[in-house]
Amino acid sequence: VLRFGDVEDLRGLAIRFASSFIFTSAGQNWFTLDSVHIHYNWTHEATFNATDVYAPSTHSYHCQHVSSLQKYDTLLVPSSITDNSANWHITFTDFQIQSFNVLSNKFGSASDCATFFTPAILMGLITSLILLLVLAYALHMVVHLKHIDTYEEHKTTVYFPRSTETAECTGATSSGTTSSAATAATEKNSL
Numbered sequence: 001v002l003r004f005g006d007v008e009d010l011r012g013l014a015i016r017f018a019s020s021f022i023f024t025s026a027g028q029n030w031f032t033l034d035s036v037h038i039h040y041n042w043t044h045e046a047t048f049n050a051t052d053v054y055a056p057s058t059h060s061y062h063c064q065h066v067s068s069l070q071k072y073d074t075l076l077v078p079s080s081i082t083d084n085s086a087n088w089h090i091t092f093t094d095f096q097i098q099s100f101n102v103l104s105n106k107f108g109s110a111s112d113c114a115t116f117f118t119p120a121i122l123m124g125l126i127t128s129l130i131l132l133l134v135l136a137y138a139l140h141m142v143v144h145l146k147h148i149d150t151y152e153e154h155k156t157t158v159y160f161p162r163s164t165e166t167a168e169c170t171g172a173t174s175s176g177t178t179s180s181a182a183t184a185a186t187e188k189n190s191l
Helices: 119-143 164-170 177-190
Strands: 002-004 013-025 028-040 043-050 054-056 060-067 076-078 091-097 110-112
Touching (some): 054 060, 054 110
Parallel strands (some): 060 110
Antiparallel strands (some): 002 013, 013 028
């Protein structure tokens, strides 16, 4: 039970937590927080049902925000529309509770409500997966590259016939057999 002194016109504010010891699962006993009751000015004002607030009986339950507001994960739901629960909004910051097996007035190890896969972690994992796929594809392409020298092994011989215009530029005449024999010899040497 939490009690708050007089603040402005408050004569008394008490918040009561109702929890229960529940089922045995996987060889371990669990407790659950069933409801939160608000007593204001010594009368019962509002009741909120707690959802998803549970932990092993030897551990405590911890959550950064336990609230009835929509901006947080709604863990406290008004019990009915007819009571005054709709007029109240409750938010506990850095909430920790342990119902059973409390030793030397200290909480046991905490069972936290935060999930491991936050959106930031999921985006990091997806980005890493994409980068790994690109790296694997690049390595696959590098392994299957063909060696360039294999195409250069079979070089073909290129033959450029001498035209008459080139012969005139060098000063050879077409009137004798010696010039045609000399031309053939030069072409043979150029190969």
